[in-house]
Amino acid sequence: MNMELSGRRLPSPDKSHRISEVDAIERTPVGIGLNAAIVAVLDDEPVALAVRGDPDAASATDALPFGPFNPREHRTLEGGLRAWVHDQTGIDLGYAEQLYTFADRGRHLEPGDNQPHVVSIGYLALTQASSQHGLTNGVWRSWYHYYPWEDWRKGRPEIIARDIEPRLKTWANNVSTAAAQQRPIARADRARICFGLDGTAWDEEKVLERYELLYEAGLVDEARRDGRSAAKDWPDQPKFGVPMQTDHRRILATAIGRTRAKIKYRPVVFELMPDDFTLYELQKTVEAILGPHLHKQNFRRLVEGAGLVEPTGDVKTRTGGRPAKLFRFRREVLLERPAPGVRVSAPPSRNSSL
Amino acid sequence: MNMELSGRRLPSPDKSHRISEVDAIERTPVGIGLNAAIVAVLDDEPVALAVRGDPDAASATDALPFGPFNPREHRTLEGGLRAWVHDQTGIDLGYAEQLYTFADRGRHLEPGDNQPHVVSIGYLALTQASSQHGLTNGVWRSWYHYYPWEDWRKGRPEIIARDIEPRLKTWANNVSTAAAQQRPIARADRARICFGLDGTAWDEEKVLERYELLYEAGLVDEARRDGRSAAKDWPDQPKFGVPMQTDHRRILATAIGRTRAKIKYRPVVFELMPDDFTLYELQKTVEAILGPHLHKQNFRRLVEGAGLVEPTGDVKTRTGGRPAKLFRFRREVLLERPAPGVRVSAPPSRNSSL
DNA sequence: CTACATATACTCGATTAGAGCATATGTAGT
């Protein structure tokens, strides 16, 4: 160790190649915006907090809560986020994690192009909706309001076979050979893998990939708004979910995908639950996030066996049947296991991957 | 679906709470820096590309390649990154993904505090070191040069029991009750979980957590440089890895952790391999990233069984034994399976988590 | 008291992970 591999060292470094980080500042006049995807589960429905977008715009579209990051006021990004989320919505965030930083041009196209650029840093926050009595702004809206194709709770959503699949097939065929060579994976394959066409398995985590494919194909409203040429090929479209301001729908898609992924290997579901809950309520919450039907008995075995919960001693009656024991999250698992999570059993076709 | 949950809607939104994203720009005078952790494996050693830091600084410390992001020049962050990485080092990046955006104050403390703030967006790039003949700047350095405690190839590294464990225990005991209540997890528990003390399993993915714990405890050089009070408690320290400029060691730690995690569920190892390779070479590369000894026969079974590779038909002789078949990456897996990766077998104690 | 609904306990078979043994096929030395 500590080897320098100096055989590979290169000739005297050219100073012109060295760019100090401080130099970088002068040259990049940008603003930092923070966007929060605040997620909860309300009556077995997965929801995110939406605010009305820029009220000066012609038609106010939905937006995620957002605010500037001012490094003079706040020492950390997360601190800044928590502060203005509280000011704007009244919510005191609990769990929060950074998602992704979006800076593609196209975020601000509306008036002239001379505006300063905004880089937006997306955050995911998980909270318990019913505990947010102090909510002063914003509405909880179902995820599936924005992404109807993600709603598999009643089986495969109709919109895929009826609206998405035929248009994506058209779009896939409608490609010049030059363009086909640019992309390593062909359009048809991407559509098949993203949306589980032609018997391919559905991967509930690919939320962002699906949204971006629809954007690229010009099917979502944001593509038209941004003047993407692909959008011009589709006159009189049905609605592919409700649009959001700038790229907020990308950020929320990232948040949903991350939530779905993370719930499987970290005990983050409990951020969405009240202190005491029954195992079936826990299962319903997981299903709200991931999609349908887990095997009830196995779910119990997994959750209890992993030491994620402990009984409170009480029961909840009036469940329509035998009363259910109440449980609480065992915070100690965090000290015991390096990566606890709610393992859910996927159908064998998917899980046999390696 | 499309439910509005209007029962939870709130009174007329207060306009003062609405902050347009364009407003945000005026108020946040910051620069965007891009940092690239360019990772390769060279002679079974995991390496990253390091450049000399700001040459005007008193003592030039190692740095990751970095450059500004200028939105007028480049449409995307990744595009900007690729451009200046090429200019600065001669490397044409292949695989690249965004890691994390760091903006904590403390990044620039050296002279006055009046400097503009830099937000740095870290990227991970994987490349094949021996294919980089055009390298014009920078040195490949072993990961373990910067993080000796991560090197488990010859068993548990001595530095943990000899230098880290006793100091972390001191640091854990040396805490006021007030401070203890701020952190949800006690210092001693964090140290135990991060560094696998007292029989706790080592989690090779927690690279960032370990570095940040050492920083917080004042043990790494950057903590002293930043004037952290914890660093003052340790006169005459042994060296806990080689420091880097500003927070580059945090970024590289993030990159290592992400690489270790991702190699298990996406076929990213092949970015580090030449076109043709033997299964043992592939195994050695995985072991360079993850740490020691996978079961050879099972590794073969997993990799072949997953359809990740196909034989080229050739063999590699002069291996010191029976010649090994050469394989190549089967790109088609990307079209077949939603999440292929190199599953490695962890000891049962760890994998039984759920 | 009965029908029913949900909760909870237990069982079974198929698959897979982890480990080891056996065999194949080259190189190096005599």
Place this chain on the structure above:
DNA sequence: ACTACATATGCTCTAATCGAGTATATGTAG
């Protein structure tokens, strides 16, 4: 040519785990 050796590769065995089903417990509604 033959032997010792090293690595590659194929196969088997066992325990753990997963997905699914059956059986039982305990409440509510009529």
